[in-house]
Amino acid sequence: MAPLGLTCPDCSSPNIVEDDLYSQPQLVCEDCGSVVSEGALTSDRGEGTDVSYRLTTAVSKQPCVNQIKGLQRVKAICRILRLNSEIEELAETYYKQAYEHRNFINVSLQKKDALVGCCVLVSCRLRNWPITMGTVSCLLDTDPMLVGVIYQEMVKTLNIEPHSQACIADVLEAHCQEYKISSPHVPEELAEDTKDITKRAVALVELAADSWIVTGRRPLPIMMATIFLAWQSLNPTKLRLKYTLERFCQLAKVTKTKPALKRITEIKEMLCKLGQEIPWLRGVVTPDNAIQQVEYILKYRYALLRRALRTHEDALMDAQQPSCKDFQPGIQSEEPSSKVAGPSQTSWPAEQTTNKSFEEASESNTENNQQPGDEQVNLCSTGAQVSQDLEPNWGKRLLFAPPCVKHPKIRRMDKPALKDVTGEEEISDSEIDSYIRSPQEVRAFALAKMMLCSSDKH
Structure with missing residues (x-):
C-alpha cells in the first residue's frame, strides 16, 4: 500500500501504487507514470535534458574589449578634469552597471562613448563638482544633444537622483535676495531693484563665460563679483564707484568671499579690453x-x-615678426610700406557714430580698409604663425584663454640622466645650424625664404 497523503510531484495526483520491478519495490503514479522512490521523484522525462554552459559553471563573466576601453576612457577624462579618487571610482561603478544593462549592451559605439561622459557627469553632480554637460561634450567631441539623451536614459535606467541643476538666472535671483540693497534697507542713492541687478549680473556672467573667466571656478565668488559690478554699473555715480567689495558686503549684510576680489579684477580687465574697441573711446577705457x-x-x-x-592678433604679428618690407627686393627701408588699416588705426568721429549703429560702422570700416597690399599681410601672417609655434605656452599668445592655461602650475620634472660624452660623436647639419643661428635669425631666414619662393612663383 502506498503511504497516505502522498501525491505525485508532477501531476499532484493521489493515485500512487506500489510496483515491484525486478524484486525492487517502487512507488508509481498511475496517472502520469512517474516513479517515486524513497521520497524522491525520478521521472524518465527529465533524463537526458540539455543544460546551458553558464548554469553548469561558476566562472564569472569577463568584460569585453569595448568595456575595458570604456573604463580606460572614464579614467582618462577624470584625470583630465583632475577629479578626486572618489568621483573616479563612482564613475567607473556607474559605467559598469550601465554597460551591462540590457538598454546599453546592444547600442552603437558612439552611444557607448557618450555613456562614458554621462557617467563622469552624473558622478560630478552627485559630489557637487562644477562640471557642465558642454565641457563633457567638448572632451568627447560628441554632439551635446546625444549626450543629453544618453544622460537622461542612464539616470532613468540606473534609478539615480542627481542634484537638480537650476538655471543661472534662477540661482542669481535667489542669491540676490540675500543682498539687502533695496530701498527699505539702504538709502535711495544706493538702492537698486533686485530684478535689474539680476538681469545685469546674468549678462556679465555670460560675458565672463565667453572670455573663459568662469571656467573651473566656484560659482559663489563669480556671482558675488557680478552682482557688485552690476550694482555699480546700473548707476555709476561717484559715491558707488568709491565703494569697495568689503563696504558693499557690509552694506548688503552678506559675508565676503576672498576669491571674489580676483574675479572682480579679471572681469574689469576683460571689460577694459572690450571697451578699448569702442571707436570713440579708443585708448581712454581703463580697468578703473x-x-x-x-x-x-x-x-x-x-x-x-x-x-x-x-x-x-594684428598686434601680436607686428610685435613678433620683423617688417615685411625688409625682405622685399626693390623696396628701400626708408620708403613707407603699403598702409593696411586695422582696428587700432581707425578713428571714427563721435557725430558719425551716433547716427548709425555699431555694426554698420564696423562694416563700413572693414570695406574701406581693404587695400591692394593685403596679399603682403597674408605672407606676414604665415610667418607669424611660424613664430607662434615656437612659443612654449600658447595661452599667453591669446587674448582670452582658460586660467589653467594662462597660469599653469609649476611641476617638477625629472632630470634626464647624463650620457657619457667622448667627444667623437657625429654632429648633424641641423645641430650646427642651431649652434650658429639665434631664434630671431631662424625666424627671419624662414620668412625671407618664404618670400623668395612666392616671388619665384610669380
Whole structure:
C-alpha cells in the first residue's frame, strides 16, 4: 500500500501504487507514470535534458574589449578634469552597471562613448563638482544633444537622483535676495531693484563665460563679483564707484568671499579690453573707468569680442615678426610700406557714430580698409604663425584663454640622466645650424625664404 497523503510531484495526483520491478519495490503514479522512490521523484522525462554552459559553471563573466576601453576612457577624462579618487571610482561603478544593462549592451559605439561622459557627469553632480554637460561634450567631441539623451536614459535606467541643476538666472535671483540693497534697507542713492541687478549680473556672467573667466571656478565668488559690478554699473555715480567689495558686503549684510576680489579684477580687465574697441573711446577705457561703459559693452559684446581678437592678433604679428618690407627686393627701408588699416588705426568721429549703429560702422570700416597690399599681410601672417609655434605656452599668445592655461602650475620634472660624452660623436647639419643661428635669425631666414619662393612663383 502506498503511504497516505502522498501525491505525485508532477501531476499532484493521489493515485500512487506500489510496483515491484525486478524484486525492487517502487512507488508509481498511475496517472502520469512517474516513479517515486524513497521520497524522491525520478521521472524518465527529465533524463537526458540539455543544460546551458553558464548554469553548469561558476566562472564569472569577463568584460569585453569595448568595456575595458570604456573604463580606460572614464579614467582618462577624470584625470583630465583632475577629479578626486572618489568621483573616479563612482564613475567607473556607474559605467559598469550601465554597460551591462540590457538598454546599453546592444547600442552603437558612439552611444557607448557618450555613456562614458554621462557617467563622469552624473558622478560630478552627485559630489557637487562644477562640471557642465558642454565641457563633457567638448572632451568627447560628441554632439551635446546625444549626450543629453544618453544622460537622461542612464539616470532613468540606473534609478539615480542627481542634484537638480537650476538655471543661472534662477540661482542669481535667489542669491540676490540675500543682498539687502533695496530701498527699505539702504538709502535711495544706493538702492537698486533686485530684478535689474539680476538681469545685469546674468549678462556679465555670460560675458565672463565667453572670455573663459568662469571656467573651473566656484560659482559663489563669480556671482558675488557680478552682482557688485552690476550694482555699480546700473548707476555709476561717484559715491558707488568709491565703494569697495568689503563696504558693499557690509552694506548688503552678506559675508565676503576672498576669491571674489580676483574675479572682480579679471572681469574689469576683460571689460577694459572690450571697451578699448569702442571707436570713440579708443585708448581712454581703463580697468578703473570700464564700469561706466558696461551697458554699451553688453549691448555690442559679440562685435566687440570679434574686434578685440582681431586687434590682438594684428598686434601680436607686428610685435613678433620683423617688417615685411625688409625682405622685399626693390623696396628701400626708408620708403613707407603699403598702409593696411586695422582696428587700432581707425578713428571714427563721435557725430558719425551716433547716427548709425555699431555694426554698420564696423562694416563700413572693414570695406574701406581693404587695400591692394593685403596679399603682403597674408605672407606676414604665415610667418607669424611660424613664430607662434615656437612659443612654449600658447595661452599667453591669446587674448582670452582658460586660467589653467594662462597660469599653469609649476611641476617638477625629472632630470634626464647624463650620457657619457667622448667627444667623437657625429654632429648633424641641423645641430650646427642651431649652434650658429639665434631664434630671431631662424625666424627671419624662414620668412625671407618664404618670400623668395612666392616671388619665384610669380
